[in-house]
Amino acid sequence: MEQFNNRNVADNGYFMVDIEDYPTDGMGKFKRIIKRTFRLELFVGLWVVMREMIKFDIHTISYPAEKMPIGPRYRAVHEMKRLWESDAERCIGCGLCEKICISDCIRMDTKIDEDSRKEVSEYTINLGRCIFCGYCAEVCPELAITHGGEYEQASEQREHFVDYEYMLTPIDTMKANAQKEFEGFGSITPHEDERVKKTPLAY
Amino acid sequence: MDNAYLIETIIKVVVILLVFSALAGIGTYFERKILAFMQRRLGPMNVGPYGLLQVAADGIKLFTKEDIIPSGVVSPIFKIAPVITAATAFMAAAAIPFLPSFTVFGYEVHPIVADIDIGILYVLGIMAIGLFGPLLGGMASANKFALLSAARAAAVFISYEVVTGLATLAPIMMVGSLSLIDFNNYQADNGWIIWSQPLAFILFWIAAFAETGRTPFHLIANDHEIIDGFGTEYSGMRWGLFFIGEYANMFFISFVIPIIFLGGFGDGTVLGAFALLGKMAFFFFFFLWTRAAWPDVRPDQLMWLCWKVLMPLAVINVVITGFVMMF
Numbered sequence: 001m002e003q004f005n006n007r008n009v010a011d012n013g014y015f016m017v018d019i020e021d022y023p024t025d026g027m028g029k030f031k032r033i034i035k036r037t038f039r040l041e042l043f044v045g046l047w048v049v050m051r052e053m054i055k056f057d058i059h060t061i062s063y064p065a066e067k068m069p070i071g072p073r074y075r076a077v078h079e080m081k082r083l084w085e086s087d088a089e090r091c092i093g094c095g096l097c098e099k100i101c102i103s104d105c106i107r108m109d110t111k112i113d114e115d116s117r118k119e120v121s122e123y124t125i126n127l128g129r130c131i132f133c134g135y136c137a138e139v140c141p142e143l144a145i146t147h148g149g150e151y152e153q154a155s156e157q158r159e160h161f162v163d164y165e166y167m168l169t170p171i172d173t174m175k176a177n178a179q180k181e182f183e184g185f186g187s188i189t190p191h192e193d194e195r196v197k198k199t200p201l202a203y
Numbered sequence: 204m205d206n207a208y209l210i211e212t213i214i215k216v217v218v219i220l221l222v223f224s225a226l227a228g229i230g231t232y233f234e235r236k237i238l239a240f241m242q243r244r245l246g247p248m249n250v251g252p253y254g255l256l257q258v259a260a261d262g263i264k265l266f267t268k269e270d271i272i273p274s275g276v277v278s279p280i281f282k283i284a285p286v287i288t289a290a291t292a293f294m295a296a297a298a299i300p301f302l303p304s305f306t307v308f309g310y311e312v313h314p315i316v317a318d319i320d321i322g323i324l325y326v327l328g329i330m331a332i333g334l335f336g337p338l339l340g341g342m343a344s345a346n347k348f349a350l351l352s353a354a355r356a357a358a359v360f361i362s363y364e365v366v367t368g369l370a371t372l373a374p375i376m377m378v379g380s381l382s383l384i385d386f387n388n389y390q391a392d393n394g395w396i397i398w399s400q401p402l403a404f405i406l407f408w409i410a411a412f413a414e415t416g417r418t419p420f421h422l423i424a425n426d427h428e429i430i431d432g433f434g435t436e437y438s439g440m441r442w443g444l445f446f447i448g449e450y451a452n453m454f455f456i457s458f459v460i461p462i463i464f465l466g467g468f469g470d471g472t473v474l475g476a477f478a479l480l481g482k483m484a485f486f487f488f489f490f491l492w493t494r495a496a497w498p499d500v501r502p503d504q505l506m507w508l509c510w511k512v513l514m515p516l517a518v519i520n521v522v523i524t525g526f527v528m529m530f
Contacts, residue, residue, distance in 0.1 A: 045496040049241040060245040 072183030075132045076151040078125055080168040081144055081182070087174045090144035093120045097136035097145055105129035106136060123164040127153065137182070146182035207310075215316050219296050227450035228258040234491050241495035268439035275345035276436065284343065284433075285441045288336030288448035292455065295329040298322040299458050300384050302479070303471035315384065322382040323375065326459060327367055330414060330452060334360035336445065337416075337423050341433035352432025355502055356416075356423040362509040363413035363420075369517035370406035373524040374463055383459070387467035395466040402520045404464040406513055411456045413505070416449065418494040422502050457486035 023029045061068055070076075081090050093110040109122035137146045145167075169179045183190075232247070232255070239246030247254030272278055297316040304313040319325060334356055341353025374396050375381060378389045390396055397404045413420040424432035434442050461467060461482035469475030500508070 042497060046492060049492065049495040052243055053237070053240045056240065057243060058240075058245055059243045060239075062245070062248060 070149050070151070074149055074151070075134045075137075075147040076149055077127065077147075077153060078136070078167050079146050079148040079182075080123075080164065081146060082169045082171075082174050082179060084179070087171060089120070089168065090142045091120050091123070092142055092144070093118045094141065096139045096141065100135045100139045102133060102135060103129045103131050120164070125167070143182065148182075211312070212316060215312075215314070219301075219316065220293060223293065223296065223451050223454060224447060226454055227447045228262060230450040230454065230487070231261070231446070232258050233487075234494070237488070237491045238495050241492075262443075265440055265443040270439045270441060271436075273345065273436050277343040277345075280339050280343040281436075282441070284336050284340030285437065285444035285448070286336075287339065288333050289444040289451070290448075291329050291333040291336070292448040292451040295326045295333075296451075296455050298325045298383060299455060300387065300462065300468070301458060302476045303468040305476075318382060318384050320380075320382055322384070323371060323386070323459075323463065324381050326383070326455070327364075327371070330456070331360065331364050333448065333452065336448065337433040340437065340445070344433065344436040346436050348429040348431075349433050349435050351429050352423050352435075356433065358502065359413055359416075359420065359422060359505060362506060363410045366406055366410040366509060366513045366517055367414060369514065369521055370403045370410060371463065372517075372521050373400050373403045376521070376524055376528060383462050383467075386463055387469075390466045391470045395464065397464040400464065400520070400524070402516060404460075406517050406520070407464070408460060409513060411460060412490075412493070413509075415452045415456055415490070417453065417490045419497045419500055420505055421494075421499050422505060425499060453487060453490055454483070457483045457490070460486050 023032050082088065083090050093108065095108060095110070098106045098108050105126040105128075107122070107124050107126075108120060110118050111121045113119040132147070134147060140146075173179055235257075236246040236254075238244075247257040250256045250260045272281060298319055298321075300313070300315040300318070302314040304311055306312070337356040338353050341349040341351075341356060344350070374386070377396065377399065378386050380386070380389075386396075412418070416423050424434055429435075434445055437445065458479075461479060465482050466478075467475075468479040
């Protein structure tokens with residue numbers, strides 16, 4: 001996970017390759033041919049691939065069996081979180097996500113429940129339209145809708161992925177204290193404790 | 204012609220056909236695996252243990268695919284072209300001694316279909332006829348990529364025939380015979396020809412890449428510029444025949460190079476037989492190795508290499524060999 005948080009790409013060992021000018025006259029071309037023929041550059045290439053074969057440092061990930069770790073900011077299928085204190089749904093039905101959604105794929109319905117509180121009665125995301133821009137997660141004041149890491153979206157029915165129950169953290173997971181907080185945009189960055197300073201009060 | 208000879212020949216033909224058709228399939232497996240390992244990949248892994256049955260899966264796919272004859276093609280030529288490639292590849296095998304002769308139940312078997320007097324000439328000639336497959340297939344396809352590929356095929360194969368012929372001329376002068384078995388026996392007595400003809404060996408090896416259309420000279424079916432060249436319009440088993448022909452050619456040329464230059468099966472012991480198979484395996488592996496390591500050259504560079512570098516070298520080599528033999 002640490003490598004994903006390192007955003008400094010300037011010093012990764014890149015360097016400019018020294019390329020000679022192309023020869024223009026016949027003698028220069030002839031010299032280049034002689035040089036290339038007798039420096040045996042072709043065998044350097046052969047050795048490089050043979051070395052890789054002997055080292056047998058395979059980079060293939062046999063995908064369905066193994067998976068790459070994905071970054072915390074990865075924006076895959078949405079999740080709806082619950083409150084840690086009460087296990088109740090975090091969503092307050094403010095409708096901001098529906099409003100900001102640029103591909104118009106979130107639709108929600110709310111009603112006043114028996115305690116005179118606003119309750120979400122219908123909540124769907126049409127993942128066929130969703131472009132996974134992350135605006136809904138960014139705008140959510142309660143960190144209720146977030147993106148998860150579940151990127152495998154194959155199913156027989158389009159409806160399988162869009163209903164509220166599918167996205168909501170299951171109550172069993174909640175009871176087991178196993179809900180995973182979103183680590184992406186809007187969340188507290190790693191090592192934030194070390195960087196926190198006291199608010200200067202004395203003037 | 205007595206019956207025993209006839210039966211022996213038929214059995215040998217069937218065995219060679221079966222073994223090399225299967226080897227062509229297994230050759231693709233080796234190619235995919237070795238290329239994958241050289242590029243830090245795993246290659247086919249899912250069909251069977253370590254992907255070994257991938258060949259069978261590909262075979263079933265090729266056999267069951269629809270055989271499409273597109274409209275606008277010259278249909279009889281289009282249909283016969285893959286057969287030419289595959290058939291000539293196997294016909295060339297007739298004059299190649301694959302193993303030293305051995306004895307089964309008191310009957311001496313020569314693992315060569317026909318030890319004809321013009322052996323090497325016949326092998327190279329028939330392999331050259333194989334160019335009519337890509338040429339006719341490409342021209343009959345009514346496809347501009349296929350037509351480009353056919354033009355390249357004609358140019359490349361015809362130019363490199365010159366290099367192959369001149370490069371083998373020097374060893375032929377030394378041996379004094381065209382039969383590949385005579386080549387083998389000469390080297391068993393006098394040492395490998397590569398020590399006296401290193402230049403001819405390298406020239407023949409380079410030309411072998413052009414003859415089989417393998418990577419530094421993989422121009423006639425260069426995927427990234429002309430799709431699959433002459434094979435663009437082909438599907439199913441007709442395309443598969445091109446494929447089998449190409450891989451069978453690779454195997455046969457990998458047998459011919461060691462027999463001409465590297466001592467063949469030597470004095471005919473079991474060790475010699477395994478040595479020949481080992482040499483063949485190395486040359487086949489080298490075809491795959493270069494494919495992972497080297498880029499393709501442009502057609503004009505290929506022509507330049509053939510006519511301005513390799514052919515003069517081959518001619519000089521023949522002249523020097525002649526002078527050395529004369530004095």
